[in-house]
């Protein structure tokens with residue numbers, strides 16, 4: 255870069271950020287600063303760039319068809335297969351002995367799959383599924399923890415043109431029933447159990463309970479995770495995964511070419527408050543989007559070692575553990591179990607042992623690392639790292655600094671990637687070989703993506719004014735709902751800010767955000783989290799942004815409750831470890847809220863807690879906090895990642 259950074263905070267900062275950018279840039283794949291302009295000029299044809307990263311069985315005729323907007327269709331006429339793109343083509347490219355997957359089990363087990371191994375096992379499972387009656391367009395539900403058999407089964411499904419529907423293994427039978435019934439699943443793949451901090455937990459019992467509730471019997475494949483010392487009884491229509499793989503070893507299952515617009519998989523949105531919704535992605539656009547962002551944002555090329563901590567039950571695991579990195583021919587690290595077991599060195603040992611170059615996680619995980627302390631990463635060799643990423647929620651400045659300094663040694667760029675289950679792939683992010691980073695801001699829209707922050711009437715707001723984040727152009731990896739889901743998808747995402755008569759479509763992200771003079775977008779939070787206090791509706795996201803801006807506060811959640819008779823505002827906050835003066839912090843939080851919204855909503859109480867209750871994908875569960883404030887019974891804690899915090903919060907609440 256020979257240009258000066260646009261907004262240096264201080265000469266030292268600017269110099270440092272320029273240095274780290276150029277060190278990374280020397281070897282970066284994408285360094286073309288003119289990419290955004292080029293994509294704007296050539297849109298939508300620019301997206302041929304992404305399609306070109308894939309192997310097509312038949313070329314497409316049309317990049318984008320908008321006859322049925324907002325149900326856009328990408329790469330129309332083209333045919334391709336996802337498993338072929340993630341596996342077979344790497345064999346043909348002479349990379350059959352390159353490692354595709356490095357798995358680290360909870361009990362210290364290690365397994366390595368080359369692309370050749372992957373091809374062999376994916377083919378065997380594909381043959382087994384077919385033998386069990388699974389056909390093209392059928393849905394296979396996967397209810398598995400982070401085992402290699404999960405990505406293998408996902409790829410086996412896509413190889414034969416079946417859709418996978420991955421359900422987070424930690425969910426209870428009810429959630430499985432709902433998601434299997436809602437997708438009309440014709441097979442299930444699960445496992446006997448899992449080790450949790452050393453003891454065996456029965457996964458199959460949960461699967462069996464769900465199967466008993468479903469009307470139809472479906473063939474079920476059971477992976478043996480617990481070993482011979484834990485015998486599992488298989489019922490009728492239940493098959494041992496290992497036996498099937500042996501039986502179909504060497505099977506030749508040619509990948510089924512799918513139309514680019516055919517569905518690739520179902521996944522359900524997390525739903526902190528509402529019901530889980532069935533989401534669908536289309537084969538061509540989704541693969542193009544995940545491959546292109548894996549190259550452009552994560553700088554992944556064949557042979558690069560990459561680790562993303564997400565579970566495969568979430569979209570992050572689909573896009574950036576399986577499809578994106580494998581389509582790039584990368585080496586993917588998959589770590590089963592908790593990052594603190596057997597001890598807090600585990601994440602750094604995984605990075606050290608595998609030579610991880612690109613690491614992708616959430617601000618929540620980084621905050622946990624911060625609490626443990628910098629001595630843990632400091633004891634390990636992290637020199638292999640060259641790029642760090644985060645996703646899922648805004649990353650506060652303290653967390654960003656810590657990640658940058660103690661994980662990246664001040665030399666690795668950080669990409670703060672904004673996207674959603676619905677968007678399929680990253681849409682807002684810096685390109686690490688091109689753009690300067692601004693801690694706290696996700697970054698500008700990627701090339702070809704157009705975002706606008708608007709007010710409640712859909713009028714575009716000037717820089718600096720917070721509003722609703724919308725997307726004003728379609729993008730390849732966008733949601734592609736089945737016919738039967740179109741009605742609610744229209745209502746949920748497209749109705750609010752589109753002008754249907756003018757055929758102008760704007761996708762509403764559900765987020766609040768603010769854009770700066772350089773086009774960098776800072777996400778404030780979800781727009782639908784609203785508290786009503788004294789007849790005024792207040793966005794929790796903005797209150798929380800004001801609270802976390804208080805020095806010493808890391809996280810905050812604002813809820814309304816009527817503990818004192820009237821409806822009042824209550825604040826739950828986590829404090830940075832080293833600060834102890836809680837009363838001063840309380841005062842500062844009160845001042846921040848009052849300054850933001852006025853005296854009438856001064857919080858009735860500010861409660862400090864070690865953690866906020868959050869879902870498995872890191873979203874604050876307001877429901878839990880509300881039930882504590884209102885002393886109500888707490889229903890369904892299944893979505894909670896940290897259920898132990900509930901008891902702790904109750905104690906804190908009663909004593910505070």
Ligand code: WT7
Nearest residue numbers: 524645646647648670671672673674675777871
């Ligand atoms: C919501 C989507 C897509 C990956 C994981 C979550 C929030 C996502 C960021 C970011 C601030 C972010 C948004 C978004 N979010 N990335 N970099 N900065 N907020 O997927 O469960 O569909 O959630 O996560 O609120 O709408 P998801």
